[in-house]
Amino acid sequence: MDSPMILVVIGKNEVEEFLHYKDLIPRLEVALGEFSKPDREDIQPVRCTVPLQRYNGFLGLMPAYLAHEDFLCTKMVCFYKRESGSNLPSTRATVLLIDPEYGNVNAVMDGDVITAKRTAAVSAISAKLLMPAKSEVFTILGSGHQALSHYNVFTETFSFKQVRVWSWRRESSERFAQAALGPVTVCESVEEAVNGADVIVTATRATEPVLFGQWVKPGAHVAAVGACRPDWRELDDVLMSKAEVYVDSREGAAAESGEVILSGAKVFAELGEVLNGTRPAQREKTTVFKSLGMGIQDAVAAKLVFEQWKRHH
Numbered sequence: 001m002d003s004p005m006i007l008v009v010i011g012k013n014e015v016e017e018f019l020h021y022k023d024l025i026p027r028l029e030v031a032l033g034e035f036s037k038p039d040r041e042d043i044q045p046v047r048c049t050v051p052l053q054r055y056n057g058f059l060g061l062m063p064a065y066l067a068h069e070d071f072l073c074t075k076m077v078c079f080y081k082r083e084s085g086s087n088l089p090s091t092r093a094t095v096l097l098i099d100p101e102y103g104n105v106n107a108v109m110d111g112d113v114i115t116a117k118r119t120a121a122v123s124a125i126s127a128k129l130l131m132p133a134k135s136e137v138f139t140i141l142g143s144g145h146q147a148l149s150h151y152n153v154f155t156e157t158f159s160f161k162q163v164r165v166w167s168w169r170r171e172s173s174e175r176f177a178q179a180a181l182g183p184v185t186v187c188e189s190v191e192e193a194v195n196g197a198d199v200i201v202t203a204t205r206a207t208e209p210v211l212f213g214q215w216v217k218p219g220a221h222v223a224a225v226g227a228c229r230p231d232w233r234e235l236d237d238v239l240m241s242k243a244e245v246y247v248d249s250r251e252g253a254a255a256e257s258g259e260v261i262l263s264g265a266k267v268f269a270e271l272g273e274v275l276n277g278t279r280p281a282q283r284e285k286t287t288v289f290k291s292l293g294m295g296i297q298d299a300v301a302a303k304l305v306f307e308q309w310k311r312h313h
């Protein structure tokens with residue numbers, strides 16, 4: 001017998017309409033905390049990846065089960081090592097909601113907005129915990145989808161005196177600055193962009209380091225969002241060795257993060273451990289939050305979207 005639900009398709013516009021940072025952030029904080037408990041019940045295997053060599057990319061499968069909420073879903077995300085000048089998106093994602101009792105699919109949802117917003121929301125949580133107490137200068141490296149979602153949530157959540165952007169191509173940085181809701185200073189080089197910055201987000205497709213420790217102010221917080229393969233980097237060894245390293249999942253970082261694996265840096269804590277109070281937030285030190293993305297983050301976001309969708313239909 002099937003579950004009584006019929007299959008619904010929820011597109012990008014609806015996900016955008018139903019997913020708000022003010023709802024997403026507190027729920028992600030709870031989920032990250034649950035994930036980092038030794039007796040966790042939520043289930044999330046490390047991403048399974050299928051190489052797509054012909055296209056220089058991967059298909060990532062990201063299932064998750066939120067046990068307390070009896071919510072089961074999986075994201076399917078293709079991500080590519082695009083040429084630097086390419087205008088094609090580096091990730092495309094879809095989320096399937098599955099009835100945990102009967103096994104049938106209840107909903108197919110756009111995953112691009114979910115990926116953009118939940119990733120930025122988790123970086124904002126890292127900054128809330130780890131950035132210097134008086135943070136005035138915020139720098140974004142990259143000017144793509146993640147750069148924009150990070151700009152949106154960081155400027156919505158914190159008050160910076162200056163926001164700077166650097167990107168591979170100046171035209172893209174200028175387009176980014178025009179699309180942003182507030183003033184953004186376009187920088188010519190990474191060094192200029194990060195000089196004196198308190199908070200730095202790296203959201204590029206780089207596979208070799210673009211951010212070097214010698215340029216980063218002591219005590220700054222870096223949320224590193226790109227470089228999600230064991231041999232890809234955005235940050236150099238100097239930065240990885242001078243910073244206290246926080247991750248979303250230790251297991252994920254050990255399997256997938258070039259920054260962690262190649263530098264040999266020790267992971268100090270998961271964000272969830274800081275949220276649970278079992279590891280300290282070393283705000284006064286230079287900190288790196290290495291983000292790789294987790295299925296439970298997608299599940300939290302997809303659940304919120306589905307709740308709102310049901311309310312409106």
Ligand SMILES: NC(=O)c1ccc[n+]([C@@H]2O[C@H](COP(=O)([O-])OP(=O)(O)OC[C@H]3O[C@@H](n4cnc5c(N)ncnc54)[C@H](O)[C@@H]3O)[C@@H](O)[C@H]2O)c1
Nearest residue numbers: 084090142143144145146168203204205206226291292293
């Ligand atoms: N941590 C997570 O959960 C998570 C989630 C989604 C995406 N990502 C990763 O974040 C990164 C950005 O994703 P996006 O969706 O914004 O991509 P995007 O394609 O929209 O933007 C990528 C940006 O990187 C710049 N760029 C390209 N090649 C570069 C290079 N060699 N050096 C420096 N900059 C370069 C581009 O100009 C562009 O500004 C990707 O690496 C992606 O895989 C991580």
Ligand SMILES: O=C(O)[C@@H]1CCCCN1
Nearest residue numbers: 077079115228292293294
């Ligand atoms: O968690 C995610 O959704 C992304 C997909 C692309 C690779 C990095 N992580």
